[in-house]
Each structure stands twice: as structure tokens, then as C-alpha cells.
Amino acid sequence: MIKVLRVDDRLLHGQVAQSWTSFYRIDKIFIINDEIVNDEFSKITLNLAKPKNVELLFFELDNCKDALLEALINDDRVMVIVENFYDVWIVHEILPTIHSINIGGYRNKADQDTVALNRFVILRKKDIEICKKLLNKGIKLEIRQIPAEKEQLIDLSDTEYEQ
Structure with missing residues (x-):
């Protein structure tokens, strides 16, 4: 079962690995990211951040559907992490039964074309649309x-976030 769908521009890091996996008793973490799949150094680094008892799997966005659908019906407790809002939109299209998305960190450079929701989440216009x-x-x-x-x-809907 999928316990949490998360957007985090750092993907997996110690804070996420320890707190979220403990809270949801996660068995598997799916990182869906086209660049990471082909980057052995990044995969090794991300594996260092995960707890020993949690399996870490990597998928390209175009090739994640079967794994996600399987995760919905099996007994493993899965956390899905994507790097950006476009990817979370695609994943949600595959998993329309997910009713909540956690946003951890999404740090774009704050400028006139961004909206800072807090110090960890800064959205661009295209992110706001999604x-x-x-x-x-x-x-x-x-x-x-x-x-x-x-x-x-x-x-x-709050005018503070409108562009």
C-alpha cells in the first residue's frame, strides 16, 4: 500500500529517511526520477540515506506505472518520492486514489516569478498551475x-498566492 506521496527537490535525505519511514513503518521507498535512474553515484548516495531495513527502488517516470499499481494492492508499506510538481502530477494520474500529497522541500530561487509559501517551498508559475x-x-x-x-x-484561492 502506498502510505505517502512526497515532492522533495532533495529526494531522499536523512530527515526524510528516518522520520517518515519510522512514522509510516515504510518497507520500500520508490524514487521516481529520470535522471537518478541512470546516475550510479547518485543512487549510491541516496542508498546511504535510507534506513537499513528499507528497500530503495528507482524508476523512470515513463516506466513506473506497473510498480505503482502493484504497490497499491500489496502489503508492503511504500513511500513514493518525486522531485517536482510535474512528476507528481504524472504519478497522481496513475494513482488517482491518492488524496493527499506531502511537500517537503521545493526551493526555487525566489524572484518576481515565484511565490514563497514558506522558506522551504517556493513555487514557480507552472508549479502553481499544477x-x-x-x-x-x-x-x-x-x-x-x-x-x-x-x-x-x-x-x-487565497489572494496571497495568486499570480
């Missing part, structure tokens, strides 16, 4: 670095 589509589907978008933090819900 977030609005997800929100219109009834998906909860929550910003939290670790499970113990209070979630910050993204609500783009």
Missing part, C-alpha cells in the same frame, strides 16, 4: 518537513 489542478481534484496539498510538524495546507 497545484491548482490537483486542488481542483480534491487533493490535499500539505507542507511538512517531518511528521511531527503541524501541516501547512496549500490553499491557492
Whole structure:
């Protein structure tokens, strides 16, 4: 079963690996990222961040559908991590039964074409468009670095976030 779908521009790091996998008792982490799949050094580095009892698997965006659908029905507790909002949109199209997306960190350079939701999440116009589509589907978008933090819900109907 898929326990959490997360957007994090750093993908997997110690904070995520320890807190989220413990909180959800995760068995497997799926990292869906086209670049990482073919980068052995990055895969080795990411493997160092995961807990010993958790399996880490890498998938290209175009080749993740079967693994994701299998994860929905088997007993393994799975965390899915993507690097950006475009990828989370594609993954959600495969997994429309997921009703909540966790946003860990998404640090774009703050400038006139971005909206800073907090110090960890800075959205570009194209990200805001995808977030609005997800929100219109009834998906909860929550910003939290670790499970113990209070979630910050993204609500783009607020004029503060409009562009």
C-alpha cells in the first residue's frame, strides 16, 4: 500500500529517511526520477540515506506505472518520492486514489516569478498551475518537513498566492 506521496527537490535525505519511514513503518521507498535512474553515484548516495531495513527502488517516470499499481494492492508499506510538481502530477494520474500529497522541500530561487509559501517551498508559475489542478481534484496539498510538524495546507484561492 502506498502510505505517502512526497515532492522533495532533495529526494531522499536523512530527515526524510528516518522520520517518515519510522512514522509510516515504510518497507520500500520508490524514487521516481529520470535522471537518478541512470546516475550510479547518485543512487549510491541516496542508498546511504535510507534506513537499513528499507528497500530503495528507482524508476523512470515513463516506466513506473506497473510498480505503482502493484504497490497499491500489496502489503508492503511504500513511500513514493518525486522531485517536482510535474512528476507528481504524472504519478497522481496513475494513482488517482491518492488524496493527499506531502511537500517537503521545493526551493526555487525566489524572484518576481515565484511565490514563497514558506522558506522551504517556493513555487514557480507552472508549479502553481499544477497545484491548482490537483486542488481542483480534491487533493490535499500539505507542507511538512517531518511528521511531527503541524501541516501547512496549500490553499491557492487565497489572494496571497495568486499570480
